[in-house]
Amino acid sequence: MNTLLTQVPPLRTVHPAARQLLDQVAAEPAEPLRLAVVAPGGYGKSVLLAALDRCYRAAGVDALLVDDADRLAPDQLEELLTGADGPIVVAHRPAAVASGWTLLQLGPLGVEDVARLISAVTGSPADPAAAAELHARSGGVPRLAERELLGRLEDFRPELDELDDDVLRYLIAAEAGAGRNLDLLCALLDRGPDQLPAIVDAARTTGLLGPDDALLPLAAAAVRDFGPPARRLTTVQRLVELQLANGLPVLDLARSLLGTGSAGTSAAAAFAAAAAEALPSDARLATRLFEAAAEAGDRSSAVTAGWARAAALSGDLDTALRLGDGMLGAADPETGAAGAAIAATVLAHRGELARSAELYHWAARTADPAIPAPAPGWPGADAFAATALVGTGDLDGARRLLDSPAPGVAPTLFAGAATRMARGIADSVSGCATETLSTLLGAAAMLEPALGGTLLPDSPAALAALAAVHTGELALAESVLTRALDGGIGGDLLAVRHRLLLGWVAMTAGDLAKAAEHRDAVAGQSLEARDELFFATLELGLARRASDLVGLQRSWNRAYQASMRQQTDLFTLLPLGELAIAAARTGAFAKISGQLERAHSLLGRLGEPPLWTVSLVWHELHAAITLEDAEAAKAHLATLTSHAHCGRHPAALATAAQCWLSVLSGTFAPDAIATAAAEMHDLGLCWDAARLAGQAAIRTSDRKAMVQLLEAARQFQGTAARREPGTTEPAAAGTGLAALSERELEVARLVVEGLTYKQAGSKLFISGKTVEHHMARIRGKLGAADRRELLATLRELLSRPDAS
DSSP states (O other), X not given: OEEEOOOOOOOSSOOGGGHHHHHHHHHOTTSOOEEEEEOOTTSSHHHHHHHHHHHHHHHTOOOEEESSGGXXXXXXXXXHHXXXXXXXXXEESSOOOOTTOEEEEOOOOOHHHHHHHHHHHHSSOOXXXXXXXXXXXXXXXXXXXXXXXXXXXXXXXXXXXXXOHHHHHHHHHHHTTOTTOHHHHHHHHTOOTTTHHHHHHHHHTTTOBOTTSOBOHHHHHHHHHHSOHXXXXXXXXXXXXXXXXXXXXXXXXXXXXXXXXXOSHHHHHHHHHHXXXXXXXXXXXXXHHHHHHXXXXXXXXXXXXXXXXXXXXXXXXXXXXXXXXXXXTOSXXXXXXXXXXXXXXXXXHTTOHHHHHHHHHHHHHOOOTTOOSSSTXXXXXXXXXXXXXXXXXOHHHHHHHHHSOOXXXXXXXXXHHHHHHHXXXXXXXXXXXXXXXXXXXXXXXXXTTSOSSXXXXXXXXXXXXXXXXXXXXXXXXXXXXXXXXXXXXXXXXXXHHHHHHHHHHXXXXXXXXXXXXXXXXXXXXXXXXXXXXXXXXXXXXXXXXXXXXXXXXXXXXXXXXXXXXXXXXXXGHHHHHHHHHHHHHHTOGGGGHHHHHHHHHHHHHTTOOHHHHHHHHHHHHHHHHXXXXXXXXXXHHHHHHHXXXXXXXXXXXXHHHHHHHHHHHTOOOHHHHHHHHHHXXXXXXXXXXXXXXXXXXXXXXOHHHHHHHHHHHHHHTTOOOSSOTTOOOOOOOSSGGGGSOHHHHHHHHHHHTTOOHHHHHHXXXXXXXXXXXXXXXXXXXXXXXXXXHHHHHHHHHHTSTTOO
């Protein structure tokens, strides 16, 4: 037996394309054979030769099996083959095959073949999805797939060490993202275009490239993690230098240098350039790259400002504020202005609008006398300052800024959007503000195509949504917020705000499930003061609307503490209103009286603008109703009535307020209640509409009016009666829960959850007496001796998996 086999870790299975050959050799081992097995590395040539070796040995046939024939010089191979009488099988990587030889080419495995390989390695059936994923990552190359399964990609380390230097550098370049740039590759390898194909052909023989000559995902991981570190570092650094010299993008290349400890001028320049590329679309990556540039030795103001901006956009406001504050005292006016603008943005998100306005104004006016443009790179500073000033009640100061902007600011799309946003906010506190929403929506639309990576104290979309909620335009609010969220306006920093405001829109519309989804999407994140206030009061509002007293008490402390960390401003009146009602429900109204006073003082300085005043007073009305403070309720009604002329929304709330007081006094016209509730429903205030109609229904003595109001309440809330009109409730049948009617089940669930009869009745739009009547019938049907036994029985029955 004359066999030359390379000693390599064997694969677990023979390549499917070779099975027929093995069957043929096993049946006729003495048959003359001159076979060339051709495939890149890792496709199973050695495994096939080992299997053939066993077949020939078992049959006693002297065969010549030569592995890695491509490593032999032509005369060596010729000498080896001369005189061989029996079967000859030569395995080599892709090359021309001599005439007279049978050719067997081994290609990539299919998904089913990979599944069989998984079963052979793991000893258990392969999951189809796992097989498909492994096939995609390995490209069907047997060696890659098996090493991934065994967790042994490090076995590539010695193989990569032994590669020709040009081939290794080509693979490193391909992993770094430069595999298709022929000019760059030629410069890297110092080869002409006519010499490059030979290197690519040699790289293909490694089995690490796919059909498109791109590195397979697992091969890329092997080259990146187990290639010679020093050669990889020098190769990537050279690529970066070549790209920088030609003014070409370096993001993909510089990203691969992160964590390598690269330092020096070229590395710092590469990281800084890559960070600028990443900033519009990936602020977190940009933050890492700017930090790497600083660590590599670039401590310039441009890198520091970029790092601070990227950190803020990614939500790391502590780092942004630290860097921005450090820039304030710089001798260079531009650096100081940039630091002020960054600090101003952070403070706006932390609820400090007055200080934010001061810093923005300073940034806009701080410039080198020789440079007419203020704060280059920070357009919109005056506009942001004006917006903040309106938010704190200083309309005159805002108007002065808008009427005399700093000179030299280029009229960019971004600057135009910021100015339009500021004018819209200023107009929102003037008169009935009929054009405000259109102006703010226009500002949001202007910003959508603007360059990404823009640091904003607030977005036109968020302010437009707030104005829309305050005017009952909930559909517009949802639309503008969704577009801003999908477009990534303001980066991660404003994504949370947009999401929370979407939750508020859904809650205001009565869609509590959707509101909870938006809340849950940001739950667990570290929130800044403003976002924390909106999150906590969103939880509070959801608990109140679900009649969840336990949840209301649990959420109250977090919401109250959040309100104390946030300065009262125009843009936080919605959460303040929700907090007022919750405070009344929990007996803590005195705690927030100071905040409400500051809010009304702010509104007073702005001339009691209807757009912002009405919603707060509407919430205060309901707080007064809860506290049974008739005088306060009448005062709130008078305020609402005084603004009713400013549009459909304030008129609807004023009418509904009048109806609420008449309902509570017991002297009301059911038709007027139904009309008022229907108007609120048409404005999207479904929960408020349902509650008004429901509370009127349980307080009227007119049976017909009660039925009509209850039906209206259910329809407004989206819970129309489940039985068809004209049908009667089916007679009780069966035992346990089966003996209860649908209404009795609803009552039972609410009482078991801990609601009082009055609370359960309010939720179902029936009276507490009716709930008590239902509970008496349930007790009789279940045979409970007393209330304690009844509740215990219901808890046990309702906890069963089959309870419906």
